[in-house]
Structure formats: C-alpha cells, structure tokens
Amino acid sequence: QVTLRESGPALVKPTQTLTLTCTFSGFSLSTSGMCVSWIRQPPGKALEWLALIDWDDDKYYSTSLKTRLTISKDTSKNQVVLTMTNMDPVDTATYYCARSDWLSKLAFDIWGQGTMVTVSS
C-alpha cells in the first residue's frame, strides 16, 4: 500500500523559510519512473504545482516560484523535503505531496492528506 504524509510547521512568520517533509512508504524513489511532487492549495482556491523530484534526482520547479524553492530527497529515509524561502501571507495554503509513476504515465496517483501552513506575524 502506497502512502504519503506531509509534516511541517503549521505557522510561519513572514520572511521566514518553510521546510516541509514528505514521508512515504510502499514505493522507492530509486525505482525508475518514480517521482514525488509538491502541490499547494490556498483556502478556497485551485491547486498549484510547485516542484518535482524524480528517481534520477532530477529536479523541476514552477517557473513563478523557482527562485524560492528547493526540493531534495533522502532515499534511505523515504523522504522528500521542500524548502520555500521568504514566506508571505499569500503562501498560506494546504501543501500536498503526491507520487507519480512516469513509466506508467500515472501523474499524482497517490496524495498525502496535506498539511495546512499559515503565514502570519
């Protein structure tokens, strides 16, 4: 059974750096085709893709947020970490991690439950 779970602070102050961890089980990020993405959703608004890391450690970022994002993986711990710098109240959102299996062309087939992050002083 594939599961993902996001963890991180519920509240961050403006200008601070946010660090989120996605801990997963049921698959390995060293397996060809496997990817993990971060996707966020502000309250009442649409989904927004943020970043992706694949089995080959290739990293891809949303063009609009590229300068603020860093994604990394620890294959031995089955974790993917996202950092976002210079947080602003508009970054208040639920942050999800989701798996993709690119060999099967399955995009975001399994999602974590999400973690709500509020940016406020």
Place this chain on the structure above:
Amino acid sequence: QSVLTQPPSASGTPGQRVTISCSGSSSNIGSNYVYWYQQLPGTAPKLLIYRNNQRPSGVPDRFSGSKSGTSASLAISGLRSEDEADYYCAAWDDSLSGLWVFGGGTKLTVL
C-alpha cells in the same frame, strides 16, 4: 489565473449526465496527456482519469475522459449525490510557464 480553463461551476440532477470542459493550448493539452482529479470537501484530491481517458482501478465507469485538440472533457453519467465535489484537470506543459499546470477547478453540485 490558471493556465488551463475550466468553468467554475456545473450542476445536474441525480441520474443525469454532466460534462466538465478543460481548455488549454498546444504546449499543454495539445501535446500531452490530460489528467482529472476529484476533490471531495475537506479531503485531498484523488486521481480520476489518466492518459486522457484511462480510469485507475476502483473508479466507476460512470466517469470518462476525452480529449480533442487543445481541449478535454470529463463526463459523469448516472450522476449521484456523492459526486458533488471539485474537479480539476491537469497536464504537462512544454513551455516556460512550468512543467505541470492545473485548471482552476469546477465545483459540481448535485441538485
């Protein structure tokens, strides 16, 4: 503003067939697969359709997807009250606007 355009709302009565559209461009829908997600209130999105028209195991065949040119559609037949949710389309985008793009979402109301 989302790269993929969806109607903000749709509605239908139980048993009806409803369709939700998703409009993009040659750099996303026009040249890549389309995916659909269902988000029930207060829950994470769930993959509904992949590779334009494929259903993951466990998704009822009442849900179907199609694609033509730079547009795609999700059809729900035999509408049920539990189908009331937000629906999002997504596609890979080959341009500089980002690798993955989502639609703005469509809120489906079952009357």
